[in-house]
Amino acid sequence: MSTNSMSTQHTLTIQTGLEVVAVERLLQVTRYRGFQLCGLEMKPMADNNGLLVTLNILSDKPISLLTAQLNKLYDVQHLELHAPAAAVLRA
């Protein structure tokens, strides 16, 4: 897909369950709601009670449309949206 619209890159850090399916849910919601994933990092939380997942999202839609959906996931314990990086032009 190519568009000329201005897209913004957002970084989300999410604490979620330890199970693989918790990460699947994050990715499924991101895909279904029409957001582009451009980075994914994850590691166990310090207490080994869950995963700390960082998603880099590229989007020309308000990121709140994604965070509101991710926040509804039962296994998401905490979600933080970091200030957007500089706007990038998607070719």
Place this chain on the structure above:
Amino acid sequence: MTGAELVIKLLTEHGVESIFGYPGGAIMPIYDALYQSPVKHYLCRHEQGGAFSAIGFARASGKTGVCMATSGPGATNLITSLADALLDSVPVVAITGQVSQAVAGTDAFQEVDVLGLSLTVTKHSFLVKNVNDLADTLRQAFVLAQSGRPGPVLVDIPKDVQLAQVEYVVPRSLAAVETSQAAMPLQQLQLARELIASAKKPIAYIGGGVHMAGALTELNDFLQTTGMPSVTTLKAMGSVDKSNPYYLSMLGMHGTQAANIAVQQTDLLICLGARFDDRVTGNLQKFAPEAKVIHIDIDPAELNKLRRADCAMLGDLRALLPQMAVATNCADWQQYCLNLKLQHGWRYDHPGERIYAPLLLKQLSERMPDNSVVSCDVGQHQMWVAQHMSFNTPRNHLSSGGLGTMGFGLPAAIGAKISRPNDTSIVVSGDGSFMMNVQELATIKRFRLPVKIVVIDNQRLGMVKQWQQLFFNGRYSETDLSDNPDFVSLAAAFAIPGHSISRKDEVADALDAMFTWPGPYLLHVRIDETDNVWPLVPPGAANHDMMTDLPQWED
């Protein structure tokens, strides 16, 4: 006890008396535990039908519906119904058997990744790996299904977990966390009151969330105090008191002209437990173009999703509505809306002898016993039910709204009858839809369920045919059903009596015969294949650009 026995114990702990399902290898321990247990199992004849019955049970009663299926094909057969429950926010708990963990992930016999399949069609799903987690998982499933915005929850239980030994421990109070009250959004409420008090042309746009919040009394008090006109979605039909003169009925693609015209002109749209679905808004950019919007919902993801709200509130409608009930100054608007209603009322003076489905459904509505539950299928007949029948609560109108699933009606009517045995359960189906879960006639036969079945037979996939006629140059690709089975004989094969009618003058007696008969009954109604649903907002159009191509008798 075994894990399987614990499952049944947990069902009784949650007051579950009736469940719907179908057995198979991977769920045999649970079926064994069910044998001679106090939980009544209704054997459906297809898992999709079982899950739709659970949905009908839930929607008619407000309780959680429970269905069960085996691994593999049993579980995949549930998927459509789970999607239906998700899109219509219906509390359902689905329990599936899974292959033993020793062979999991080996493409074992009847092994399918049910957890993976469930991700997009459930509110949440669990795979229970350890029998010690089973009780808490099931308890969480019941809480989740009902809490916030309700929805389906699936619990996948491997056979080894069902067979493992475990002790039943009395529950810690789990639900308490969920019932904590959100703080009142005081500033937003103040803004809402100001917007309402200063609006000249306010209108309430009411969705299924209102009755699900148990807020029908608060809604009607609010409408009474403010005097504002109102419209409802398909799922909210029956929410507004019949005595309210300013209620304009359903809006959207097949809504009334009065509802759509008024919404297009409103200066304040108060969206209550609804979600700006595309079948409601038509062209979203042109929907209610002059309106400021107040939007209240229990699901934060619905606020500002499709239409930006000038005042958005997350929370319980039961608590919020009374805080917004202020007087308005909209007498001219009220009068205007009354006139719209008068000007665009339904007409039933159809010429000729043939049965006109809208009139038949109006007669059905007038003749059915009080508090009957009407389930319907999907297509033209579904829209005619919404337009021409009248309900005193949304619990009496079960229609597959979000997913629009053909085959919903018959099993939903079974579930409704089981949840409310003292009320009459009627299904209005189409000749296409009826065949999609026709096997459930066997469930009706087995349990002698006095479900009243009305099949509106236009020998067509009528709704698709209508679109082909209007938007595909009359190229009727695969919508002809003129080789339908003989529906009355079909019912007779399941010991269900029936009768076939095709003339207007037969309708009254036929309806009376159906209601007088004590058991299940099928009334086959032949209608003209050329009848269409009006009005209609064509795809891409604004809601005021309705096609009102009036029936053939108009010139």
